[in-house]
Amino acid sequence: EPEVTQTPSHQVTQMGQEVILRCVPISNHLYFYWYRQILGQKVEFLVSFYNNEISEKSEIFDDQFSVERPDGSNFTLKIRSTKLEDSAMYFCASTRLTKNTEAFFGQGTRLTVV
Amino acid sequence: GESVGLHLPTLSVQEGDNSIINCAYSNSASDYFIWYKQESGKGPQFIIDIRSNMDKRQGQRVTVLLNKTVKHLSLQIAATQPGDSAVYFCAENTDKLIFGTGTRLQVFP
Numbered sequence: 746e747p748e749v750t751q752t753p754s755h756q757v758t759q760m761g762q763e764v765i766l767r768c769v770p771i772s773n774h775l776y777f778y779w780y781r782q783i784l785g786q787k788v789e790f791l792v793s794f795y796n797n798e799i800s801e802k803s804e805i806f807d808d809q810f811s812v813e814r815p816d817g818s819n820f821t822l823k824i825r826s827t828k829l830e831d832s833a834m835y836f837c838a839s840t841r842l843t844k845n846t847e848a849f850f851g852q853g854t855r856l857t858v859v
Numbered sequence: 860g861e862s863v864g865l866h867l868p869t870l871s872v873q874e875g876d877n878s879i880i881n882c883a884y885s886n887s888a889s890d891y892f893i894w895y896k897q898e899s900g901k902g903p904q905f906i907i908d909i910r911s912n913m914d915k916r917q918g919q920r921v922t923v924l925l926n927k928t929v930k931h932l933s934l935q936i937a938a939t940q941p942g943d944s945a946v947y948f949c950a951e952n953t954d955k956l957i958f959g960t961g962t963r964l965q966v967f968p
Contacts, residue, residue: 788903843954
């Protein structure tokens with residue numbers, strides 16, 4: 746069964762450092778997403794991406810965040826200067842279509858900012 | 860703003876019993892909902908979905924009910940098993956997923 750894969754599974758970084766979280770969406774999917782889940786809280790939307798550009802972003806997705814699809818398979822989330830409050834699980838998801846279609850999630854990257 | 864939320868944070872059931880997890884939504888224009896299961900340290904896993912032109916949908920051991928009049932949906936799990944222990948989220952799917960806060964299901968022997 747096809748799946749979304751994320752690397753690394755756990756990333757520890759110092760405050761102020763840049764991190765790049767990587768995702769390989771399902772190959773025939775067209776829409777890609779990043780979500781965040783702070784420990785014990787609900788999953789929150791960060792950004793959606795389609796046709797090599799951002800479709801929508803939330804208030805959380807400020808200038809410190811960026812996304813990129815550098816090649817035909819990877820989808821990355823970059824945080825330029827991490828803050829303590831960026832510590833969370835980051836989930837990548839992809840869908841074949843947009844609305845009214847099932848989203849498949851990766852296993853997540855646990856980001857710990859120290 | 861519009862929101863999707865859950866009534867109960869924790870539900871404890873005995874193995875073999877049926878479980879019912881509830882969810883309320885506030886956007887009357889919502890037309891597609893998904894239930895996700897999240898086990899500890901893992902990403903959300905699709906369980907079942909329902910569109911607004913339906914009021915019931917059944918899967919394997921799971922049933923989702925949608926009541927558009929009161930903007931409520933529920934997830935029923937039949938013969939709950941220890942492997943069902945997880946956090947369950949309802950999510951409204953617009954062009955992105957809007958998740959509720961989650962209900963933790965605990966199954967005891």
